[in-house]
Amino acid sequence: MKRYSRITGTGSFLPPRRVTNAEMAADLVARGHETSDQWIVERTGIRARHFADVGVNASDLAERAARQAMEAAGAKPQDIDLIIVATSTPDMVFPSTACILQNKLGIAGCPAFDVQAVCSGFVYALTVADSLIKTGTASKALVIGSEIFSRILDFNDRTTSVLFGDGAGAVVLEASDTPGILATDLHADGKHVGILCVPGSVSGGKVLGEPLLRMDGQAVFKLAIGVLEDAARATLAKAEKTEADIDWLIPHQANIRIMQGTAKKLKLSMDKLIVTVDQHGNTSAASIPLALDTAVRSGKIKKGDTLMLEGVGGGFTWGAVLLDF
Ligand code: UT7
Numbered sequence: 001m002k003r004y005s006r007i008t009g010t011g012s013f014l015p016p017r018r019v020t021n022a023e024m025a026a027d028l029v030a031r032g033h034e035t036s037d038q039w040i041v042e043r044t045g046i047r048a049r050h051f052a053d054v055g056v057n058a059s060d061l062a063e064r065a066a067r068q069a070m071e072a073a074g075a076k077p078q079d080i081d082l083i084i085v086a087t088s089t090p091d092m093v094f095p096s097t098a099c100i101l102q103n104k105l106g107i108a109g110c111p112a113f114d115v116q117a118v119c120s121g122f123v124y125a126l127t128v129a130d131s132l133i134k135t136g137t138a139s140k141a142l143v144i145g146s147e148i149f150s151r152i153l154d155f156n157d158r159t160t161s162v163l164f165g166d167g168a169g170a171v172v173l174e175a176s177d178t179p180g181i182l183a184t185d186l187h188a189d190g191k192h193v194g195i196l197c198v199p200g201s202v203s204g205g206k207v208l209g210e211p212l213l214r215m216d217g218q219a220v221f222k223l224a225i226g227v228l229e230d231a232a233r234a235t236l237a238k239a240e241k242t243e244a245d246i247d248w249l250i251p252h253q254a255n256i257r258i259m260q261g262t263a264k265k266l267k268l269s270m271d272k273l274i275v276t277v278d279q280h281g282n283t284s285a286a287s288i289p290l291a292l293d294t295a296v297r298s299g300k301i302k303k304g305d306t307l308m309l310e311g312v313g314g315g316f317t318w319g320a321v322l323l324d325f
Helices: 021-030 037-044 058-073 097-104 118-134 190-195 217-238 256-265 284-297
Strands: 004-013 018-020 048-050 082-086 112-115 140-148 166-176 181-188 200-203 206-209 248-251 306-313 317-324
Touching: 004 058, 004 118, 004 181, 004 284, 004 317, 018 021, 021 037, 037 256, 048 166, 058 082, 058 097, 058 140, 058 166, 058 284, 082 097, 082 118, 097 112, 097 140, 112 118, 118 140, 118 166, 118 181, 118 284, 118 306, 118 317, 140 284, 166 284, 181 217, 190 217, 217 256, 217 306, 217 317, 248 256, 248 284, 284 306
Parallel strands: 082 112, 082 140, 248 306
Antiparallel strands: 004 166, 018 048, 140 166, 181 317, 200 206, 306 317
């Protein structure tokens, strides 16, 4: 019998501190930079984001999301035989956030590692977990996106500080004799490293370079629109499906204009688009599983629906996963 993988539970967690555009604008203005709620909403669709308190790490958010996903799947920590955390804001340089999370969940022995593909991290992690399940290496995986981007924001840069937030989303992905994940498509092009990066490193006990997020927003915007359409079409072709088969489009939640542009290119009506960017901001690798869990818990997404998940971000990386939920 052919072996597939299927999502059996979703979960998410947002740190309690909700920061509105008005608060962000007041802080920027106090620092001498002009901005407004109106500019942020019109250009991005973002109205609020959540920021984690000092001392809270990506593994803490991941633990809350993972426990919720396991509860939804009826899985116990001891049932999990693979943990993949997608993050660009790990607790430490090493060990991986996945290993730290594994210990917090009270599990030992199963493989645990991080995936670093910035905002495409979750679709990368889901694709790797799907492959490891299909080859029989794992049967019940935790796949998580968890980020604390507030730690790497430059609060004197109005072009980036208003865009990002913190949070985590998780799924349990299980072996199944029916799909599940129908097709995946991953890409990267390292010549675009400079348009979205945190150009700092640790050396000799000191930070070298600038450990804060830098982005050429317009360059990222243009690339994102093109590759998201390509990845969606390639994934549909691999699964021998068409746009008409998509019940819900869950793109990376970075900018409502990019998301609407992608839906339009795929000729999908806007009510098939899952939108959480207004309340979460851009939570990088966490944005897709956070949006997925929010839509599942609100009753929008139902068992059997066909979902197109799409990520795009620093690297430059991009990819898509088509699945029956
Ligand atoms: O997560 C990975 C994926 N990331 C993304 O997908 C982000 C992609 N990029 C974007 O979402 C958009 O490019 C931004 C939201 C970052 C910027 O929107 P834009 O419509 O491309 O604006 P812009 O960069 O063309 O800037 C327009 C103007 C500029 O002023 P001038 O040069 O026209 O005087 C900016 O300096 O808006 C100015 N501006 C702001 N004004 C008020 C930039 N940020 C702000 C701000 N408040 N926060």
